[in-house]
Amino acid sequence: MGKAVKWLLIGLGSLVGLVIIALVAVLILVDPNDYRDRIEAAVEQETGRSLSIEGDISLSIFPWLALELGRTTLADAEGFHDDPFLEVDHVDVGVELIPLLLRRELVTRTVVLDGLTVRLMVDEQGRGNWEDLLPEEADAEVDEPPADEPAPEAERRDLGRTLANVGGLDVRNARVSWDDRQNDLRVQVDPFNLNLDAVRIDERMQLQLDWLMTGDDLPEIAGELSSAITVDGGLTQLALDNLRLEASASGDDLPGGEIAASLRGNPRVDLQNLALDWPDLVLETLGLRAELALQGRQTDAGPEGEGQLTVEAFNLRDLMDRLDLEAPDTADPDVLTRVALSADIRWAEEVLHLTALDWQLDDTTLSGEASIHDFAGPGARFDLAVDEIDLDRYLPEPVEAENGEGNGNGAPAEPVEIELPLELLRGLDLEGEFRVDSLKVAGLRLSDIRTRLHTDNGLIRLDPTSASLYDGSYQGRLELDARQDTPRYALQAELEGIDFDPLITDLTGDESLLLGRGNLTLDVTTRGNTVDALTAALNGDGQFRVTDGAVRGINIAKMLRDAQDRLRGRSPEESDEPVRTDFSELTGSIVINDGVVRNDDLSAQSPLIRVTGSGEADLPQETIDYRLRTAVVGTLEGQDGRPREELRGLTIPLRFRGDLYSPSISVDLAEALSGEQRERLEREVERGRDRLDEQHDRLRDEAEDRLRGLFN
Structure with missing residues (x-):
C-alpha cells in the first residue's frame, strides 16, 4: 500500500512538473503577438467592425493566466463617427490558473481598463451606433422556459456564483461621449474613474466613482460617489450602506458661478420585485436640508411610492441671495426669514399627493392636503387652511406722490403697470377650498375667510367667498378673465352689519369720516393693464344703507345757523360743539359709468334735519361735484341755548367740488339767496x-x- 501511494505521489509530481514545463515552454516558444492578425480578423468577422491592436500583447501563465493588451481600437458602425467607437490604452485581465484547471472555476483578479474611450451616437433617424453589437431578439416570446433550461432564480444564482469570483474592476481615465443628433445634444464625461472591490456575496464591497461632465450650453458638473455595496447570491437584494453623492455644477449662467449638492443615506433595493426602501435620504444644497423616508415600487400601472418629507427651517432671503435673485421689497424687512415644510407624500398613477401638509412662513402656518397632477400647468386639487397672516408685512411700502400729485416736478405721474403672467394663468388647472382664520391686508382685518378657487383656461374665479369683518359679514365672488391680452375683472360683494368707523380708519389710516353700521352691495366690472385703465373702465352699480351714524368733518346744523346769520347780516356765533352731523339713517345708490360714480338719491334723516343729495365723482380725473340740500325740520339751538325758530323750514344747499380727496365745501349762495328772497x-x-x-x-x-x- 505504501508503495502505491509513493508511486501515486511521484506520478502527480511528474504531471505537475510536466505542466509547469509545458507552460514555461509556451511562454518561451509562443509569442501572442503572432496571433494579432487572427484576432483582428475574427472580431471583424463576428461584429462587422475592424479591430486594431496597436500595442503589444503580453501573456503570463502562472499563477494567473493573464493577458495584457496595449492600445486597442474598435471602429464605429458605418455612417457614424470616423473616430473609433471604442479605444483603450491598456487592458489587464487575469484568471487564476489552479481553480480553472482543477475545478473549472473562473476566478479573476482585478480587471484594469486604463484610458478607455467610448463614443456613443444617435443619428438623425434615431439609430444608435451600439445597436448592431447587441444580440438579436427572438422572433417570438416564450412564456415558459424549456425543461432543460434553468429557471430565472437558478440563472441568477449561477450568475451570482460567477460574480463572486470577480476580483474587482478598476476603470481609470475613461472618457464617454454622447452625441444625439436627433435632439442636437452633445455631452461628454471626461474623466470617469471607477473602482470596485473584489466581489463578495453577502458581504460589503466598496465602490468609488468620480467624473466630470460637460456639454454644449450646459454647466460643468463634477461628482463623486461612494458606497459599501452588499448583494445576495440570488442577485435579488442590493444594499448600499453609507451612500454619499457629492456633485457641483459650475458655469457663468449659474448663480454665484457654482451650485453644490450632497445626497446620502442607506437605500435598499429589491431587484426581483423592483422595489426601493430608502428610510434616511438626506439632500443638502444651497443651505437647504431635506430629509425623506421613501418607499417605492414598480407596478403594472407605473412607478408608485410614498414617504415623509421634511425641509428644515431656512432663510428664504439668504436662499434668494445665493441664487442671485433680488428679494422682494417688503414693508417688514424681517419677513421671508423662516420657511419650513413637512408632509406625507404619495406618488401613484402620475399624481403626487401631499397630506398632513405643514408649511411654515415666518409666523404663518399653512396646513391641509393637495394632489398635483400636472407640474407644467400647474394642475392641482387642494383643501388648504391658513391660521393667520399679515399680508401688509409682505407688500411694498406705499409710495406717496410728492406735492400730492404727479411725480413732484409738475409732470403727470407715470401709469402704474399691472404685469400679470397671462400664459401661466391660462395654463392653471386648479380647484379647491381655501380657508384663512385671520387676515390683514391693505389695513383691513378679516377673519373666518372661506373661498373656493376655480380655473378654466385663464378664467379664474373665487366663488363663493365669505368672511367676517368689523362686526359684520361679507359674501361675494371675484373673477379674473385672463383669456384675452387685456384682463377683465368682476366683483360682486354684499356687506352686512358693517361698522364703518374702524373699517374706513384701517383702510385709509386716517380718522373715518363716516360713523355708523350698515350694508353695502356692489356689482362692478373693469378691464385694463394699468391702474389708470382699470379706473377709467370701471362700470357697475351699488346700494348702501347706514343707520344711527354720523358724518365727521361737517356740522350741518352749525353751517345752517352761520349761513342764516350771514344772510341776515349777522356775524356767525362761536362754538366748540363737535364737527359732525348725526343721522338716524343714510341711504342711496350709485351708478358707475367709465369711472364716473353718480348718485342722485342720497337721503339722510335726523330729528332736526333732512338731507338729500346728488352729483358725481370722476375717479379718473379725481374730481367731485356734489350738492347737498339740507332742510331744517326741527328747532336748532344757538350758542346761547335759545331756540332759533326762524331756521325751521329753511333749506340750505351745500356744494362739494374740486379735488376728490380734499374737496372744498361751501354754501350755494345763489340758490340760498333766491330761496331767502322768495321767503322774504x-x-x-x-x-x-x-x-x-x-x-x-x-x-x-x-x-x-x-x-x-x-x-x-
Whole structure:
C-alpha cells in the first residue's frame, strides 16, 4: 500500500512538473503577438467592425493566466463617427490558473481598463451606433422556459456564483461621449474613474466613482460617489450602506458661478420585485436640508411610492441671495426669514399627493392636503387652511406722490403697470377650498375667510367667498378673465352689519369720516393693464344703507345757523360743539359709468334735519361735484341755548367740488339767496295782507262809530 501511494505521489509530481514545463515552454516558444492578425480578423468577422491592436500583447501563465493588451481600437458602425467607437490604452485581465484547471472555476483578479474611450451616437433617424453589437431578439416570446433550461432564480444564482469570483474592476481615465443628433445634444464625461472591490456575496464591497461632465450650453458638473455595496447570491437584494453623492455644477449662467449638492443615506433595493426602501435620504444644497423616508415600487400601472418629507427651517432671503435673485421689497424687512415644510407624500398613477401638509412662513402656518397632477400647468386639487397672516408685512411700502400729485416736478405721474403672467394663468388647472382664520391686508382685518378657487383656461374665479369683518359679514365672488391680452375683472360683494368707523380708519389710516353700521352691495366690472385703465373702465352699480351714524368733518346744523346769520347780516356765533352731523339713517345708490360714480338719491334723516343729495365723482380725473340740500325740520339751538325758530323750514344747499380727496365745501349762495328772497317776499306779502285786513277793520269800525253818532 505504501508503495502505491509513493508511486501515486511521484506520478502527480511528474504531471505537475510536466505542466509547469509545458507552460514555461509556451511562454518561451509562443509569442501572442503572432496571433494579432487572427484576432483582428475574427472580431471583424463576428461584429462587422475592424479591430486594431496597436500595442503589444503580453501573456503570463502562472499563477494567473493573464493577458495584457496595449492600445486597442474598435471602429464605429458605418455612417457614424470616423473616430473609433471604442479605444483603450491598456487592458489587464487575469484568471487564476489552479481553480480553472482543477475545478473549472473562473476566478479573476482585478480587471484594469486604463484610458478607455467610448463614443456613443444617435443619428438623425434615431439609430444608435451600439445597436448592431447587441444580440438579436427572438422572433417570438416564450412564456415558459424549456425543461432543460434553468429557471430565472437558478440563472441568477449561477450568475451570482460567477460574480463572486470577480476580483474587482478598476476603470481609470475613461472618457464617454454622447452625441444625439436627433435632439442636437452633445455631452461628454471626461474623466470617469471607477473602482470596485473584489466581489463578495453577502458581504460589503466598496465602490468609488468620480467624473466630470460637460456639454454644449450646459454647466460643468463634477461628482463623486461612494458606497459599501452588499448583494445576495440570488442577485435579488442590493444594499448600499453609507451612500454619499457629492456633485457641483459650475458655469457663468449659474448663480454665484457654482451650485453644490450632497445626497446620502442607506437605500435598499429589491431587484426581483423592483422595489426601493430608502428610510434616511438626506439632500443638502444651497443651505437647504431635506430629509425623506421613501418607499417605492414598480407596478403594472407605473412607478408608485410614498414617504415623509421634511425641509428644515431656512432663510428664504439668504436662499434668494445665493441664487442671485433680488428679494422682494417688503414693508417688514424681517419677513421671508423662516420657511419650513413637512408632509406625507404619495406618488401613484402620475399624481403626487401631499397630506398632513405643514408649511411654515415666518409666523404663518399653512396646513391641509393637495394632489398635483400636472407640474407644467400647474394642475392641482387642494383643501388648504391658513391660521393667520399679515399680508401688509409682505407688500411694498406705499409710495406717496410728492406735492400730492404727479411725480413732484409738475409732470403727470407715470401709469402704474399691472404685469400679470397671462400664459401661466391660462395654463392653471386648479380647484379647491381655501380657508384663512385671520387676515390683514391693505389695513383691513378679516377673519373666518372661506373661498373656493376655480380655473378654466385663464378664467379664474373665487366663488363663493365669505368672511367676517368689523362686526359684520361679507359674501361675494371675484373673477379674473385672463383669456384675452387685456384682463377683465368682476366683483360682486354684499356687506352686512358693517361698522364703518374702524373699517374706513384701517383702510385709509386716517380718522373715518363716516360713523355708523350698515350694508353695502356692489356689482362692478373693469378691464385694463394699468391702474389708470382699470379706473377709467370701471362700470357697475351699488346700494348702501347706514343707520344711527354720523358724518365727521361737517356740522350741518352749525353751517345752517352761520349761513342764516350771514344772510341776515349777522356775524356767525362761536362754538366748540363737535364737527359732525348725526343721522338716524343714510341711504342711496350709485351708478358707475367709465369711472364716473353718480348718485342722485342720497337721503339722510335726523330729528332736526333732512338731507338729500346728488352729483358725481370722476375717479379718473379725481374730481367731485356734489350738492347737498339740507332742510331744517326741527328747532336748532344757538350758542346761547335759545331756540332759533326762524331756521325751521329753511333749506340750505351745500356744494362739494374740486379735488376728490380734499374737496372744498361751501354754501350755494345763489340758490340760498333766491330761496331767502322768495321767503322774504312771501313774508312781506303776508304782512301786507295782515295790514290791509287791520286797516279795513279799523275803517269799518270808525264808520260804524260815526253812523251811530249821526243817528243818536
